[in-house]
Amino acid sequence: MASTLLVALFLAPLVAVLAIAATRDARAAEGLNLLASVLACAAALPLPWLSLHRTGPFWGGYVLLDPLGAWVLLCTALVYLLASIYAIGYMRLLGEDRRLHRFYALFAGFALTMLAAPVMNNVGVYWITIELTTLISAFLVGFERGRDSIEAAWKYTVIVSAGISLALLGTIVFYWAGSHVLGPSYEMTWAALRGAAPKLDGGLATLAFLLVLIGYGTKVGLAPMHTWLPDAHSEGPAPVSAMLSGALLNTAMLGIVRFIPVAEAARLGGLPRGALILLGVASLLVAALFIVRQEGVKRLMAYSSVEHMGVLALGFGFGGPLGVAGALYHMVNHSLNKSLMFFGAGLVMRGYGTKSMGAIRAVLRYQPTAGALWLGGAVAITGAPPFALFLSEVTILRAGWSGGRGWAVVAMALLLIVVFIGFMNHVRQMYFGDAGLPGPAPARLSAWCLVPMWLALAPVLVLGLWWPEGLWHYFAAVATQLGGGAP
């Protein structure tokens, strides 16, 4: 059952890429990509539940379905579906129909690499899928071929490729350390590394873990390795920004999270979690500073992603059932919510013809429905109740407090408040600032753009009012899998 679903999950976008390349027609490409995303999402929905019972490995040991990977897979598939619906409406606004089939082929290919990464059982193959996501998405970032978007695509590729080479180096050092325990040749799987971990040399394991943390941390956008993120996320078309922020960052975070139990089993003490917590606080700090003084609307959302990746890093860093539950809940909430934010930002950017927040005024008058949804999303993304991000952030704070990480909890709470004030101040000016500027005529937006915004906001609200009991059990299973951390 699970392996059939995995086949469907990979085949859907793969067939879409090939079919789009064959037809080279914009309208057909839209439909094929949408169909692939619906199928992928339908296949990913039952996987978390199945992963609790039978986890593989499948296909010669290269694919592993565990609760952690299945959860990331679900988040990715949801964002892929939302972004594919939205792309149909949004990409038509760009008037690039001639090249549009290339966009959708790359889009489906990008989704394929992101869906493959979470279930890779081989550490080296996982690294390669992450590297491929960079290369494919670079062309999506540069799709508009403007001076700025090409600049962003170049910086993105070079910085992330260089950063992630450190993760490969760390993986090789881990493998070398393991070869002193398991012999010169063994399968490079997560389980093998973890099995060898208790006998690894401490110094070597420390070096390897720090390399891996910095390498994948670059891809996650943890400060101070985040410099590519605001450029790439703000210069790509809105559906691509949503995929980068809502899906790609999680799949890279998975790499760090999977290495933590290995490092802990190697008796590195508090170092792995301490380093992750430090990067988390640094990300929150950098995000808070840049959010307060931000001028570009999509850059604001990009720095908000740095902030939320910091929150995730803190959640996984605190660990334990509470920390892991908070982090995983936050992951899905952030994926949905940040997609909504980029969808709204894209529409506003098109409507007003500018990226600068200074020129965006009285949003509700010009785009009543989209404006209202975007406003709801803005309240949610800053962690205000009654939305789900409030619940997950409070859970992470509780986890840190009970785990004796008082300083990190205080820093996180203060910085979240700063972000809230800074972010909301920008929103206030965009919605209620003096409307002296002549705005565009009220736009009639296609349902393709509005429906995914509804679909993203509704679950964030529902999950904010009701945390399903079953999810607690699921998160507890993941926490057991990861082990360690606070009680």
Add this chain to the structure above:
Amino acid sequence: MPVASLDPLAASLFSLLAIASLLMAFVMLGSRWLKDYLWAFAVQSWLIAGLSAAVAYFGGFSELYVVAVITGLVRGLVLPYLLLRIVRRLKVAREVHEALQPSAALVIGALVAMFAFLVAHHIGARLHLNGTVAVLGLTVMLSMQLIGFLMLAIRHEALSQILALLVLENGIFLGAQILVPGMPLLIEMVILFDLLVVVISLGILVRYLLAHVGTTSTRDLNRLVG
């Protein structure tokens, strides 16, 4: 491969090849002509292919012969050819604005290599491997990684940045051949394939840079800040 019980001839051959590869990284660091970088990179790749073959012969890892042949072909011929095509398309033959003179870069490169040796020596002492070729492999791997980052930091021409990324990869690959020759063949194959994709992607991006930005010097990519 039990590095401690290695044939002295094999150990000296490995050392020679590893040190010669590191030397090529220094040649790249000390030059400002793009074509010289390219030659140094090609020679470095052949040396690494030779190293793979040597490890295959002396260590008894027969699948590394395949790796050696493919390394020589992909890293030694295809990649330099693709890069040469990019150089021909560019109107620049040399670095115009280095942040550091080549001489200063060489000095810093030497310091960086010493740092890498200290780290490798420290780890070697913990594992009782000092004096073996493993420490040298680790030293060269870490030095090439750091020199690659140094090149990324001080060179602004797009092609130099691509080559710096390739030096990073060459360093890792070289280290892997000496330290973990038993690594699954699939990983090495896919990493080679990945390199090809990296260079093709960056090559296309260079064309876009020329067409839409009008420059290939990353000094001029300064619009996105804050």
